[in-house]
Each structure stands twice: as structure tokens, then as C-alpha cells.
Amino acid sequence: MASVGVREEQINFIERHRLFLDRFPNLQKALDAAFVRQFSGTDLTDRVVFMLGRLCVEDFMEILVLAGNGYGIGALKILRGMYERAITAWYLHAHPDETENFMDFYWVSQHKLARAVTQTFGDILPKDKLDEVERMYREVRDRFMVRACDCGKKQLNYTWSKMDFVSMARTVASLGQFIVPAYYIPTQQAHSTVRAILSRLEEGKDNGVIFGGGAQRDEADSALRIGHLLVLSVLDLQREHFKLDGVQGAIEQCIADCNDIWLTTSSNK
Numbered sequence: 001m002a003s004v005g006v007r008e009e010q011i012n013f014i015e016r017h018r019l020f021l022d023r024f025p026n027l028q029k030a031l032d033a034a035f036v037r038q039f040s041g042t043d044l045t046d047r048v049v050f051m052l053g054r055l056c057v058e059d060f061m062e063i064l065v066l067a068g069n070g071y072g073i074g075a076l077k078i079l080r081g082m083y084e085r086a087i088t089a090w091y092l093h094a095h096p097d098e099t100e101n102f103m104d105f106y107w108v109s110q111h112k113l114a115r116a117v118t119q120t121f122g123d124i125l126p127k128d129k130l131d132e133v134e135r136m137y138r139e140v141r142d143r144f145m146v147r148a149c150d151c152g153k154k155q156l157n158y159t160w161s162k163m164d165f166v167s168m169a170r171t172v173a174s175l176g177q178f179i180v181p182a183y184y185i186p187t188q189q190a191h192s193t194v195r196a197i198l199s200r201l202e203e204g205k206d207n208g209v210i211f212g213g214g215a216q217r218d219e220a221d222s223a224l225r226i227g228h229l230l231v232l233s234v235l236d237l238q239r240e241h242f243k244l245d246g247v248q249g250a251i252e253q254c255i256a257d258c259n260d261i262w263l264t265t266s267s268n269k
Contacts, residue, residue: 009070009215016221019264020228023257027231030250031057034238041242044103045096049241052089056082056234063227072219073189073199079223079230080186083178084165086230086237090172093241098161104140105160111137174233182226225262232258 014021035054041047059082066075092099110133117125146162148155161168169183170176188195202212232254239247 006069006215009217010068012215012217013068013070013220016217017224017261017265020224020261023261026250026257027228027254030235030247030254031231033247033250034235034244045092045099046242048099048102049089049093049237052085052092053234053238056085056089056231059085060227060231063223067220067224070215070217070220072216072221072223075223075227076186076219077190079182079227080190082227082230083169083175083182083186086234087165087169087172087175089234090175090237091168093237094171101143102160105144107133107136107140108144108156108160174236175230178226178229181222182230186223221265225265228258228261 035050035057039047039050041050059078062078063075063082066072066078088102092102114125114130114133118130141156144157144160145154146157147153159165166179166183169179175182189199200212201209204210232251235247235251235254238244239251
């Protein structure tokens with residue numbers, strides 16, 4: 001019977017990361033305590049911090065599935081989005097006055113999407129929906145205009161914050177150190193780049209090259225390790241932002257587990 005996944009890689013992954021899998025129930029317990037709960041907050045920043053954190057947990061589970069089947073480059077691509085969400089959550093925790101901009105940039109994105117749909121498929125969107133998007137876009141647009149050149153001309157910013165993402169990441173002391181393995185390197189794999197091509201080439205016969213379709217175990221291990229550290233950071237953010245003192249012990253256990261896991265893994269290589 002056919003199955004989904006790569007059995008050989010699953011077995012190899014289990015052998016490489018037996019300690020991680022043995023300690024995984026502790027992490028699951030902490031994640032459940034932080035996220036599987038009734039959330040009744042009405043504050044906008046509270047809702048965004050919670051939901052971004054929850055998305056990071058889902059990202060981590062996707063990384064685990066991909067890494068466990070040898071798709072390390074795919075895992076890195078997921079890590080890129082996870083890192084951005086974790087940074088954004090920490091940043092808005094520290095700068096709640098910018099949460100409204102984060103939310104309202106949604107209408108800029110929807111306006112771009114509506115234009116693209118209309119240009120591609122014609123007038124298929126409901127008029128009342130288009131009118132709503134146009135109205136909300138015009139209402140928030142001026143907040144996202146930035147200087148385009150020394151002449152003073154302005155243009156619409158590509159994102160919700162006037163601070164670029166790398167600068168934003170460096171404001172988060174615990175996560176800024178991962179900017180290269182969690183952002184720069186995965187971005188090269190996620191986009192159409194020469195690096196993405198070169199990373200998949202292998203030497204073939206007669207000095208030729210072939211596409212390397214084998215498992216990417218090193219990338220899988222890197223994505224898992226960094227994803228593990230990111231999800232612990234997200235857990236700590238939930239504790240700090242929502243004053244979840246009851247999860248402190250579970251988080252401390254997870255941190256101790258993480259140190260044991262990756263110290264042992266490194267020493268076994």
C-alpha cells in the first residue's frame with residue numbers, strides 16, 4: 001500500500017533525534033498550557049500576540065513533519081515565516097502603539113490583491129466588497145507613505161512598519177542572533193535565486209552535474225534546532241505578555257530539555 005512520507009528518512013530522523021522525541025511530551029505540555037485555553041482578551045495587541053504565537057506553533061509542527069521526512073530545505077522555508085512571526089510578536093509586545101498599523105496594513109494588501117484579481121480575471125469580485133476595500137484602503141493609505149527620494153516624493157511602503165525587518169529583528173535581544181540561519185539563508189531558498197539552484201546540484205558523470213534529489217538532513221537538523229529555540233521564545237513571550245505564571249515551571253523544563261538535546265546532538269556528530 002502506498003503511503004505519504006519517506007519511511008527511510010523517518011527511521012533515520014528518529015535515530016538522529018531520539019532524545020528530542022523522548023522529551024517532546026514536555027514541550028507539548030507547555031504549548032498546551034500556553035495556547036489551549038480560553039482566550040477572552042479584548043485588547044488588540046493581546047489578540048495579535050496570541051495569534052502570532054499560535055501560528056508559530058503550527059509552523060514548528062510543519063517543520064517537524066518536513067524535517068522528519070528529509071525535506072530540510074522545505075523546513076527552512078517554513079522557518080523563514082516562523083521567524084518573522086516570532087519577531088513581529090515580540091516587537092508588538094514591546095511597542096503596542098504600532099499594533100494598529102500592523103492590522104490596518106491588511107487593507108493595503110487587500111487593495112493590491114483586489115487589483116491583481118481584477119486585472120487577471122476581470123470584474124468577478126462583488127462590487128460591495130471592492131467598495132469596502134477601496135474605502136478602507138483610502139482611509140489608511142496615508143499612514144504608510146514613505147519618502148521615495150531626496151526630491152521629497154513619497155510612495156507606498158511595502159510593509160506595515162517604517163523599520164525594516166532586519167532592524168526590527170535586532171531589537172529582540174533573544175532572537176536577533178538568528179537573523180542569518182532563520183532569515184537570510186532560508187530566504188535564499190524560498191526565492192528564485194542562484195543559491196537555491198546551486199544548493200541542489202551534485203557532481204555527475206564526465207564532469208557534469210545532476211539535480212540532487214536526496215534528503216537534506218543537515219538543513220533538516222538546522223531547521224529543527226532553530227525552530228525549537230524559536231518556539232521556546234514564543235512560549236516565553238506568552239508567559240511574559242499574559243502573566244502566565246503557571247507555565248513557568250513547564251517552560252524551565254523545556255529549556256533544560258533543549259540544552260540537553262542539542263548539546264547531546266552536537267557531541268554525537
